[in-house]
Amino acid sequence: MTHQIDTIALPHGRPGTSRQLTIHQFGQPGARPKAYIQAGLHADELPGMLVARHLIDRLAALDGQGKVAGHVVLIPMANPIGLDQIIMGGHMGRFDLAGGVNFNRAFADLSDPVSARLAAGTLGPLSADPEANRRLLQAALSQAAGEIRTRTETEALRKLLLSHAVDADLVLDLHCDSEALMHLYTTPCCWPLGVDDLAARLDCGVALLAETSGGNPFDEVCSTPWDSLRRGHGGPATPIPVGCISVTVELRGQHDVDETMARRDADALIDHLGWRGILDVPAPAMAIAADIATPLAAVDRVRAPAGGVVLYHAMLGEQVQAGQHVACVLDPMTGTRHACHAASDGPVWARSRNRYACPGDILLSIAGREVLVTSGPLLTA
Numbered sequence: 460m461t462h463q464i465d466t467i468a469l470p471h472g473r474p475g476t477s478r479q480l481t482i483h484q485f486g487q488p489g490a491r492p493k494a495y496i497q498a499g500l501h502a503d504e505l506p507g508m509l510v511a512r513h514l515i516d517r518l519a520a521l522d523g524q525g526k527v528a529g530h531v532v533l534i535p536m537a538n539p540i541g542l543d544q545i546i547m548g549g550h551m552g553r554f555d556l557a558g559g560v561n562f563n564r565a566f567a568d569l570s571d572p573v574s575a576r577l578a579a580g581t582l583g584p585l586s587a588d589p590e591a592n593r594r595l596l597q598a599a600l601s602q603a604a605g606e607i608r609t610r611t612e613t614e615a616l617r618k619l620l621l622s623h624a625v626d627a628d629l630v631l632d633l634h635c636d637s638e639a640l641m642h643l644y645t646t647p648c649c650w651p652l653g654v655d656d657l658a659a660r661l662d663c664g665v666a667l668l669a670e671t672s673g674g675n676p677f678d679e680v681c682s683t684p685w686d687s688l689r690r691g692h693g694g695p696a697t698p699i700p701v702g703c704i705s706v707t708v709e710l711r712g713q714h715d716v717d718e719t720m721a722r723r724d725a726d727a728l729i730d731h732l733g734w735r736g737i738l739d740v741p742a743p744a745m746a747i748a749a750d751i752a753t754p755l756a757a758v759d760r761v762r763a764p765a766g767g768v769v770l771y772h773a774m775l776g777e778q779v780q781a782g783q784h785v786a787c788v789l790d791p792m793t794g795t796r797h798a799c800h801a802a803s804d805g806p807v808w809a810r811s812r813n814r815y816a817c818p819g820d821i822l823l824s825i826a827g828r829e830v831l832v833t834s835g836p837l838l839t840a
């Protein structure tokens with residue numbers, strides 16, 4: 460049995476308080492491939508925590524049979540700060556109330572410190588062997604994460620999570636949307652390297668691709684340093700692979716907390732870990748639905764033209780056409796119904812579950828094919 464459970468106290472807490480993070484590990488530390496999985500970075504997104512619990516049970520059983528070939532690190536409740544943010548009976552788990560920042564932004568991009576060490580000759584050298592380069596840079600990223608300086612409890616949480624993830628070969632960050640189909644976010648480099656297999660196993664409706672979506676979310680600070688380091692230091696004599704396949708998995712909507720769905724999702728993740736050789740389990744081949752992938756910059760965000768009561772005319776998963784009347788916002792005082800129209804053809808993959816809108820609020824998201832956003836951040840708040 461290799462299952463290890465560690466509980467780590469977060470530093471920088473306010474006097475008289477303490478918070479802690481519980482980390483499960485399966486397999487021999489140092490074994491490869493390494494997978495890192497976390498749930499609940501947005502602390503009010505519960506589907507991932509339920510899936511994580513099922514994963515722990517499945518992994519513990521497989522561990523008992525000696526079938527953990529690689530190393531799996533699993534954090535089922537990744538945000539003890541957000542878990543404690545109950546405001547007048549409502550849970551506020553997306554933004555850090557102390558600093559106002561989204562918990563899934565502002566992670567450290569470790570490209571620069573690792574690049575500086577390569578340039579200074581204090582690391583390396585890189586060789587013609589991409590696997591050796593991968594291990595060298597994973598160790599360097601891990602060391603750089605350990606050197607991050609923190610002043611607040613939230614910064615310490617970000618450092619702790621990143622330190623466990625940044626040297627992994629596979630990172631899965633489990634989230635959910637407001638109301639949504641199963642979908643995922645990854646980079647164009649990662650998508651063909653098995654994320655398409657993961658999407659097929661999870662029965663994703665959409666896969667949203669961007670190299671950089673803005674704001675340094677967790678998945679991107681694990682994957683995009685490899686792209687930066689390849690541009691700066693890679694070449695025919697020093698090939699730098701896509702060292703970390705990193706994915707944000709969106710397990711439908713916030714209310715999709717269901718034991719049957721969670722068990723099925725955990726099964727899909729276990730099969731994917733088997734497909735990657737991290738677990739010694741048979742993983743039948745999947746038919747890949749390549750056409751679900753689209754640029755994140757092609758997402759059509761349908762916004763409320765005025766404030767009022769939201770009435771949807773398009774269902775989740777519905778294939779809509781550009782110009783289609785997909786929602787209206789009713790002003791109950793005047794009776795005016797402000798129509799909202801799609802700008803793109805594509806499936807409606809997310810809707811706001813908030814039926815009271817302010818002007819400019821995003822109501823629906825449609826997976827278009829043509830790039831609509833050419834500057835600024837691609838993610839919503």
Ligand SMILES: [Zn+2]
Pocket residue numbers: 501504563634635
């Ligand atoms: Zn989230």
